[in-house]
Amino acid sequence: MMKSIRSQLLIPIFAVVLPALAIIIYSNYERQHHDMEMVKAGALVMVQGLANDHEKDIEATSKFLMILARLPAIQTRDAAACNKLFRELLQDNNQYATIYAVDRDGKMFANAFSFSSISIKQRKYFQDAVQTKTFSAGEYTIGQITRRAVLPFAYPVMDSSGQVTGVVAVALDLEKYGKSFMKISHFPKGSTLNLLDRNYTRxxxxxxxxxxxxxxxxxxxxxxLSTSAQEGVFSTVGVDGVKRLFAYKQFLLQNSSSPYLYIRIGIPEEQALAPAKKSFLRNLALVIVSLIAAILAAWLLGHILIVRRLDHLINASMKVGQGDFTTRTGIENTKGELGQLARSFDEMAQSLEKKELDRRQAVEALLESETKFKSYAEQALVGVYLLQDGVFKYVNPKFAQMFGYTVEECLENMPFKNLVYTEDIANVTEQIGKRTAGETDLIHYIFRGVKKNGQIVDVEIYGSSSIYEGRLAAAGTILDITERKQMEAVIREDKEKYQSILENIQEGYFEVDLKGNFTFCNDSMARLTGRTREELIGMNHKQFTNKETADKVFQEFNKVYMTGEPSRGFDWLIIRKDQTQGYIEASVTLKKDSSGKPIGFEGMVRDVTERKQTEEQIRHLATHDVLTDLPTMRLAKDRLKMAISSAERNKTMMAVMFIDLDDFKEVNDTLGHDAGDYVLKQVADRLLSCVRASDTVARVGGDEFLVIANGIHVPENAEQIAKKLINIVSQPIHFNGGQAVVGSSIGIALCPNDGQDMDHLIKQADEAMYRTKNAGKNSFSFASTGIK
Known part of the structure; x- marks a missing residue:
């Protein structure tokens, strides 16, 4: 016996030591996994950084083409004007190999370079731009004119009716573009960078x-790349035979399901795993030594602390097995496992004696419970039954009365099926079977019963499992719910008709009284106001709109009230519960009672918020610069016209200042176009900070601005503004660790001194600006040479 126990002691020894060994080995594996994951995460961060820059470039290209597509020269296919414009734009956008435009049939009519007859009708990017009427991307190709590797992007040119009349496009110079990425990120030794088009061509x-x-x-x-997520990391052998971890990112255009470009960075896998492998070999040697020492120590201590004490416990258990419940182990009740086991033996006899006592008490309690149950059941106002083997073993008087039988008749081995409607027998049998099989304790169901006279009644069961004569039985209460079911059917029919009407109305529906307080609405109306139906009922229409709209809505309601004619299709600004604004289009009808007296209004509404927002965005884009959000020349001329009229009316002067940035081209050439865009935004903000709210700052060219200053009394006022502009523009601008410094050459024309014609004043200011340029830049000149 002792030899067997000692041998079995090896099992817990190994059970303790081997998991420890596994943990140490697993920790080494985790180190390798962690290092690999860190490299993967770093590679993915690098790809995401490049992706952010690429997405900015593509967004800028999309906006650039969208603006070109709206230019009159392109809309009217003025080839000469387009060729000139494209050449000028290409000088400031050298990331493009060329800029060109084609007609609806794909025939090229303008290009930044000289060209012969060229058609791009069969190019997928041209077809995508025409079909989708939006920004599209092409695939790797060698430009027919530039003979350089390029990636084309296109945007549709559309007329006022929304029909595509042509396409304007740019060809991204791939060599220049790829090299620009190398300036952005620092790649680990042995790394690679790949750009792929939609056809997986490098x-x-x-x-x-x-x-x-x-x-x-x-x-x-x-x-x-084709079967994985939009971005991720995988490991494989590259084209140069080196196994690398590759992090990649897919790029999709809006409303496109397939990528047009892939960016992929590869880092050598051997370089990533070298530190982890060295650490693993060192730790493995330490683990083997620790395992041998642990086995020897556990074997010795187990013999001393367990086996000797176990002999006493075995002797005591044999006596208990012979029925001597007074036997005790004689082992001290320590806190250890053996002490707890000894205490269990000591308590065993007392536990068996107590269980016998409890059994006798339970029998007495059961007899008392049966007596109380029969007393309750005989007087209950609901039917009570006990069912076993398919026949009733007990029913109370109310049960028998409910079905038109006597208690005696029910207990004469009457099958329960005699009281169940034929079509419901299968369901009732199943419910009873669940309880008599012990599958469920409590159950609730409804079925149709059959009275002794053949009348069908609706009954409701609340049942449970019970024990009768030592076997499972089905017990429960039964209620006659015939009248309740009839009333529920009537109510349900009316409710279904009413709900069907409301649920099939897609638009919002409401009813208000003559004071404008909501008395009813459907869920669609409540959602439009950002409230629940309960919150909206009782509110006045003025509570979720502004005063101007409230007055407008009142006028519409009053017109319907006075004329009796419906009002259709008026816009209604609403302020939702979360304070966001939206627009609905409402149609209102006068509501009358049975005598024809007006009692309120009812109406239908639909959400037109998106339409309103689109109209406002279009109006803003037509008059404001995309990059700086400053007014364009078109809006500036409207404001200049008003400023001239105001100066004439108030007998004051106003100034037109034409500003050209000095050395801006060097910013683009040295820091890149992202820096150039940032500088233009900063200059725009600085110009705005120097003028009043009543003045205007507009962007009228790439690095040209126009300032309209009102309320000028003497030329010195304009001179002060010009000096302030020159000073603030010349302050350094910091971008991504670099610094850009630009100056400003300003030409000033005064109204009425230099004329009162809008175009003439702008021309005078432009000529004065060029005199400033020729005189040394970063200064100002008046159109009237007599003013200093």
Missing amino acids: LYRYPYNEKYVGKPELPQIVKQ
Whole structure:
């Protein structure tokens, strides 16, 4: 016996030691996994950084093409004007290989370079732009004119009716664009950078771009890119035979289901795993030594502390097995496991004696409970029954009365099926079977019963499992719910008709009294106001709109009240519960009682918020610069016209200042176009800070601005503004760790001194600006040479 126990002691020893060994080995594995995940995360962050820059570039390209598509020269296909414009724009946008425009049939009519007859009708990006009427991207190609590797982007040109009349496009210079990424991020040693088009053709690869550009990607990499998520990390062998961790990002245009571009960074896997492998080998040696020491120590201590004490416990258990419940182990009740086991033996006899006593008490309690149950059941106002083997073993008088029988008749081995309507027998049998089989304790169901005279009644059962003569039985109470079911059917029919009408109305529906207080609404109306139906009932229409709209709504309601004619299709500004605003279009009808007396109004509404927002956005884009949000020349001329009229009416002067930034081109050339855009935004903000709210600052060219200053009394007032503008513009502008400094050359024309014609004043200010440029820049000049 003792030999067997000692042998079995090895099981807990290994059970303790081996998990510890597994934990140590697993921790080494986790180190390798952690290092790999860190490299993966770093690679993914690098890809996401490049992706952010690319998405900004594509957004800028989309806006650039959208603005070009709306220009009159392109709308009217003025080839000469377009060619000139494209050449000028290409000088300031050297990331593009060329800019060009084609007609509806794909025939090119304008290009930044000289060209012969060229058609892009079969190009997918042209077809996508025409079909989707939105921004589209192409695939790798060699430009027919530039002979450079390019990636084209296109935007549809549409007439006033929304029909596509042509396409304006740019060709992204892939070599320049790929090199720009290398300036953005620092890549680990041995890393690669790949740009792929939608056909998995390499647009650019670092290093050795000339060797791999224009060639298809490896099949195993294509499979990963085409079947995985929009961004992620995977491991495989690259085109140069080196196994790397590749982090990638897919780019999709809006409303497109397939990517037009992939960016992928590869980091050598061997470099990522080297530290973890070295640590793993060192820890493995330490684990083996620790395992041997643990086994020897556990074997020795187990023999001393367990086996000797276990002998006493075995002797005591044998006596208890022979029926001697007074036996005690004689082992001290310590806190250890053996002490707890000894205490269990000591308590065993007392526990058996107590259980016998409890059994006798339970029998007495059961007899008392049966007596109380029969007393309650005989006087109950609901039917009570006990069912076993398909026949009733007990029913109370109310049960028998409910079905037209006597208690005696029910207990003469009457099958329960005699009281159940034929079509419901299967369901009732199943419910009884669940209780008599012990599958459920409590149950509730309804069925149709049959009285002794054949009358059908609706009854409701609340049942449970019970014990009768030592076996499971089904017990429960039964209620006659015939009248209740009839009333529920009538109510349900009326409610279904009413709800059907409301649920099939897609628009909002409401009713208000003559004071404008809501008396009823459907769920659609409540959702439009951002409230529940309960919150909306009792509110006045003025509580969720402004005063101007409330007055307008009152006029519409009053017109319906006075004429009796419905009002249709008026816009209604609403303020939702969360204070956001929206628009609804309402149609209102006068509501009358049975005598024809007006008692309120009822109406239908639909949500037109999106339409209103779109109209406002279109109006804003037509008169404001996309980059700086300053007014364009078109809006500036409208304000200039009003400023001239105001100066003439108030007998004052006003100034037109034409501003051209000095050395702005160097910012683009040295810091990049992102920096150039940032500088233009900062200059716009600084110009606004120097003028009053009644003055106007507009962007009228790439780096040209126009300031309209009202309320000028003497030329010195304009001079003060110009000096302030020059000073604040020349302050350094910081961008991504770099610094840009630009100056401003200003030309000033005064009204009425230099004329009162709008175009003449702008021309005078422009000429004065060029005199400033020629005189040394970063200063100002008046159109009237006599003013200093």
